[in-house]
Amino acid sequence: MITTQPPLHVRHATHPAQILGFDTAALREHYLVEDLFTPDTVTAVLTHHDRIVLAGARPASGPLALGTWPELRSEYFLERREAGIVNVGAPGRITVDGAEFELTTGACLYAGRGAREVVFEGADAAFYLFSAPAHTDYPTTLVEPGQGNRLELGDQQTANRRIIDQYIHADGVQSCQIVLGVTTLHSGSTWNTMPAHTHDRRTECYLYFGLPESERVVHLLGEPEQTRHLLVADRQAVISPSWSIHSGAGTSAYSFVWAMAGENQAFSDMDGVDVQDLR
């Protein structure tokens, strides 16, 4: 069993006034998460925005165990936390306290508070984990790709035709805080989440995947009236504080895992912004 785990990268929360003075490097340092998927390693970032932990696990040459980090002051990672995990690589397996779950590409596993041992397997699997503090235990549950609640949004005319699969949400797999799903763009569409929105009660993170290596997503962030952008590659994540829009246009079609945590789980609790009001 491999348990390679570099130190937890801790990122402090930021105020919307700060982003106005950030140059490209500072924007990337605060909001972009690169290099989550190092072979035989669990890599993690803690953001103080809603105390979310983002992690990547790549069990390349054997089973890889999820450990904890000293900053969490916990005996094991899920002692006071829950996690939503999506496989963004080739099929693999996750074993949670002895129970085995096979995850095909795009499958989602909810691991509830109290699960002591989480082990990842699959030479070409790549597991993306989104975790938030939890106040009670909910059962560990697998959702096959496309088996959540499916929404068809957007239009080919506005280049934003996309499928939103909701997996962990109020009417689906139960959780304390996490709301999570996968959005997939139809071929020829480029825009996600346009018209854009904020939701002051939750932090949201996107993990882009299925994007060819030579392509990029131009991801918009910041307050709606003063936006900034990041150029994002495959398997990179973006942290959007509650005050930030989160929307992107790819140079080709792509998918992304969107996941939120905070005050409520109401998916429709968003403050929409008209396209012409963005700056």
Ligand SMILES: O=C[C@H](O)[C@@H](O)CC(=O)C(=O)O
């Ligand atoms: O709060 C919800 C999230 O931003 C995403 O679900 C939006 C999304 O996937 C999309 O519109 O493409």
Ligand SMILES: [Zn+2]
């Ligand atoms: Zn959102």
